[in-house]
Amino acid sequence: MNNLTKRIESAKEKWEAFQKNKEPIIYIGAASCGRAAGAVQLLAQTDRWLKENELAAKVVQVGCIGPCYLEPLVDIQMPGQPRVSYNNVTPKLLPVILGSHVGESVPYAKAAIGHFGKEPLNGIPRFFDLPMLKPQVRVVLRNCGLIDPEQIDQYLAVDGYQGFMNALKTPPDDVIGVVRRAGLRGRGGAGFPTFKKWTACRNAPGNQKYLICNADEGDPGAFMNRSLIESDPHALLEGMLIAGYAIGASHGIVYIRAEYPLAIERLYQAMQQMRDYGLLGEHILDSDFSFDIKVKEGAGAFVCGEETALIGSIEGKRGMPKSRPPFPAISGLFGCPTIINNVETLGTLPNILRNGPDWYNRFGKEGNRGTKTFSLVGKVRRQGLIEVQLGTSLREIIFDIGGGLQKPFKAIQTGGPSGGCLSEEFLDLTVDYESLTAAGSIMGSGGLIVMDEDTCVVDLAKYFLDFTQKESCGKCTPCRVGTRHMVEILTKITHGEGSAEDLLALRTLGDTIKKGALCGLGQTAPNPVLTTLRYFRNEYLEHIKEQRCRAVVCKDLIEYRVIKEKCTGCQSCVKVCPTGAISGPRSEPHNVDKTKCIKCRSCYVTCRFEAIAGDAIVIGSVEKTS
Amino acid sequence: MPETVAAILVKHSRKPENLIPILQDVQKELGYISPESVKDISRYLRISENQIFGVSSFYAQFRFTRPGRHSLKVCLGTACHVRGGATVLDTLENVLGVKCGDTTPDARFDLERVACLGCCALSPVVQIDKRIYSRVAVNKLSELLKFYE
Numbered sequence: 001m002n003n004l005t006k007r008i009e010s011a012k013e014k015w016e017a018f019q020k021n022k023e024p025i026i027y028i029g030a031a032s033c034g035r036a037a038g039a040v041q042l043l044a045q046t047d048r049w050l051k052e053n054e055l056a057a058k059v060v061q062v063g064c065i066g067p068c069y070l071e072p073l074v075d076i077q078m079p080g081q082p083r084v085s086y087n088n089v090t091p092k093l094l095p096v097i098l099g100s101h102v103g104e105s106v107p108y109a110k111a112a113i114g115h116f117g118k119e120p121l122n123g124i125p126r127f128f129d130l131p132m133l134k135p136q137v138r139v140v141l142r143n144c145g146l147i148d149p150e151q152i153d154q155y156l157a158v159d160g161y162q163g164f165m166n167a168l169k170t171p172p173d174d175v176i177g178v179v180r181r182a183g184l185r186g187r188g189g190a191g192f193p194t195f196k197k198w199t200a201c202r203n204a205p206g207n208q209k210y211l212i213c214n215a216d217e218g219d220p221g222a223f224m225n226r227s228l229i230e231s232d233p234h235a236l237l238e239g240m241l242i243a244g245y246a247i248g249a250s251h252g253i254v255y256i257r258a259e260y261p262l263a264i265e266r267l268y269q270a271m272q273q274m275r276d277y278g279l280l281g282e283h284i285l286d287s288d289f290s291f292d293i294k295v296k297e298g299a300g301a302f303v304c305g306e307e308t309a310l311i312g313s314i315e316g317k318r319g320m321p322k323s324r325p326p327f328p329a330i331s332g333l334f335g336c337p338t339i340i341n342n343v344e345t346l347g348t349l350p351n352i353l354r355n356g357p358d359w360y361n362r363f364g365k366e367g368n369r370g371t372k373t374f375s376l377v378g379k380v381r382r383q384g385l386i387e388v389q390l391g392t393s394l395r396e397i398i399f400d401i402g403g404g405l406q407k408p409f410k411a412i413q414t415g416g417p418s419g420g421c422l423s424e425e426f427l428d429l430t431v432d433y434e435s436l437t438a439a440g441s442i443m444g445s446g447g448l449i450v451m452d453e454d455t456c457v458v459d460l461a462k463y464f465l466d467f468t469q470k471e472s473c474g475k476c477t478p479c480r481v482g483t484r485h486m487v488e489i490l491t492k493i494t495h496g497e498g499s500a501e502d503l504l505a506l507r508t509l510g511d512t513i514k515k516g517a518l519c520g521l522g523q524t525a526p527n528p529v530l531t532t533l534r535y536f537r538n539e540y541l542e543h544i545k546e547q548r549c550r551a552v553v554c555k556d557l558i559e560y561r562v563i564k565e566k567c568t569g570c571q572s573c574v575k576v577c578p579t580g581a582i583s584g585p586r587s588e589p590h591n592v593d594k595t596k597c598i599k600c601r602s603c604y605v606t607c608r609f610e611a612i613a614g615d616a617i618v619i620g621s622v623e624k625t626s
Numbered sequence: 627m628p629e630t631v632a633a634i635l636v637k638h639s640r641k642p643e644n645l646i647p648i649l650q651d652v653q654k655e656l657g658y659i660s661p662e663s664v665k666d667i668s669r670y671l672r673i674s675e676n677q678i679f680g681v682s683s684f685y686a687q688f689r690f691t692r693p694g695r696h697s698l699k700v701c702l703g704t705a706c707h708v709r710g711g712a713t714v715l716d717t718l719e720n721v722l723g724v725k726c727g728d729t730t731p732d733a734r735f736d737l738e739r740v741a742c743l744g745c746c747a748l749s750p751v752v753q754i755d756k757r758i759y760s761r762v763a764v765n766k767l768s769e770l771l772k773f774y775e
Binding site: 032068071217218226260299301313315317319375378379383455463464471605 | 687703740742760764
């Protein structure tokens with residue numbers, strides 16, 4: 001124990017010295033999303049700039065702070081000044097910012113989005129006062145984007161591993177008691193009370209017990225777990241130590257998607273640091289608790305998010321679910337009692353153990369305690385990773401945090417392919433496990449996809465069903481055959497060949513699959529269809545009766561036209577058309593040959609952004625009379 | 627046994643649960659799961675080749691044909707779908723003249739779809755080799771491909 005206390009002391013000193021920096025610090029948000037937005041190029045450019053100008057500065061790669069729409073983010077902290085954040089930094093803008101802020105010590109207010117100090121600064125707002133961040137409560141994400149994820153010392157300096165040390169001082173049963181009083185529920189989607197699962201596993205006979213962290217974030221449109229692991233890997237690993245201690249496990253496994261290479265790299269690095277500090281292995285911190293963690297890469301199967309399928313995959317088999325009971329808590333991996341917790345559940349634990357259950361109870365509402373992270377994406381203005389208290393309304397999330405939409409709001413999909421699509425009347429619904437289930441959706445792992453009138457709900461339902469149908473493992477008939485049949489019907493409808501009976505068939509099939517499927521994937525697969533049928537029935541009927549897609553998405557029901565009056569004949573669209581469907585001499589209105597047009601949208605996009613007189617090409621879906 | 631596969635096998639113990647990590651390593655090294663490597667794995671782990679094919683064909687990650695020079699992955703996650711990911715894929719199929727899941731005849735590109743790359747806020751995204759391109763526009767795709775020969 002002493003050894004670590006010393007290390008914490010020195011880490012805190014280091015952190016303080018780091019904060020009272022003598023040389024400028026430049027933070028660059030370099031999680032996967034930042035990298036996709038160009039952070040790696042900015043890193044290289046910053047190094048070059050510093051060398052050319054013969055200036056010394058520390059360049060730190062940090063994780064994701066949340067507002068992805070501002071990526072890439074570059075923060076600069078000058079000695080004795082607060083850290084200032086610059087958004088959407090381009091290679092052109094970077095030298096200007098560096099020149100002003102690092103070169104002359106004057107924050108470049110024009111491009112700054114916020115600062116992290118306490119006092120007002122040159123008219124720049126405080127970062128956490130920004131409309132996107134102010135309503136948020138950061139518990140799990142508290143360190144994301146603020147500390148260097150590659151340095152355990154920085155995590156220790158912000159009270160990291162304090163929660164684990166508190167846990168180690170009390171018997172495991174008391175740790176479970178703390179989690180019970182905190183009211184923590186599984187953040188993977190179903191919301192099962194964490195302590196109940198743990199108690200079952202703790203009381204199960206057997207010497208060998210396993211703890212598995214489910215980081216197989218398969219939901220398309222969700223990236224909360226990736227961000228947390230990339231930005232603060234130690235939070236997850238500390239949570240695993242706590243959970244492992246509570247249930248009496250000696251082995252932990254992180255089952256993570258192979259599509260997240262950076263997160264995997266950070267995990268390996270963090271685990272090595274833990275080993276060096278005596279936080280992993282035999283007799284951790286000189287106690288009787290021994291625990292080791294392994295990383296297993298998933299091989300790309302959505303169904304492996306299901307507990308029993310995940311276990312099968314780790315055992316080297318096809319990832320197919322088994323019927324329960326026996327539950328994994330009694331007989332799981334290699335027949336031993338096994339607990340599978342989501343990344344976010346585990347990432348929350350250090351905070352609960354550090355601050356106590358009463359502190360955690362301050363967040364959320366009765367029965368739904370704490371906070372939840374969401375990836376807020378789709379057609380909202382401010383997209384990104386957010387964390388709010390349970391019980392926040394959808395309206396607050398979409399309009400206050402997300403900043404609303406450019407076009408009128410149409411629907412929000414919660415819970416990914418297993419969730420439902422909710423219409424405008426549900427905007428005042430509070431986000432908690434029970435309310436969402438009552439509306440026909442689920443909490444899921446936390447993807448929120450906002451849609452405007454350009455999204456066709458029938459097409460969306462087809463998209464989700466197509467996804468689950470492809471990912472169905474094929475073990476049980478309701479899921480294997482039922483989803484297939486539903487996709488066929490939906491495809492027919494989007495082609496304008498549906499009939500009114502098809503809607504009834506979709507209902508019946510959906511209800512049957514829900515009742516008959518073996519695992520969570522099948523039981524929730526019909527949700528997108530059932531909810532859209534309930535809340536957007538008119539759109540289905542339009543597709544069937546009028547062969548019209550009002551969102552102009554379904555390809556068979558739309559056509560491209562040139563408005564002769566607007567077209568100046570600039571030939572931009574002729575150049576991009578891959579099939580030569582558009583023709584016409586320069587300076588004269590062009591023509592679209594409908595037999596050649598593959599509806600690839602290239603001309604439409606070009607006409608909006610490049611043509612001399614824009615908006616001449618339109619997409620229409622008219623009522624067909626046949 | 628080719629040396630590469632042999633070198634991979636010795637890193638893993640002979641337990642059946644190591645099958646997936648071994649397959650992953652083989653694919654990392656060779657680019658695909660060759661029929662010969664399956665034979666070697668079968669002998670090493672003492673499980674049948676059928677079983678190995680059964681497991682490997684279950685997971686989307688594994689491929690059984692030699693890959694092209696560049697992997698081109700179009701993200702079709704929900705956020706990308708809502709923002710036109712399917713149109714991007716259609717356009718690429720047209721430009722390259724191959725269907726999703728195939729390799730171009732000149733072995734320049736593998737065109738694939740992925741469920742989600744986790745960069746949803748920057749959708750639609752396309753991944754070429756290791757680099758992720760964000761907010762891609764259909765009319766800029768051909769230009770993007772020019773960087774990869």
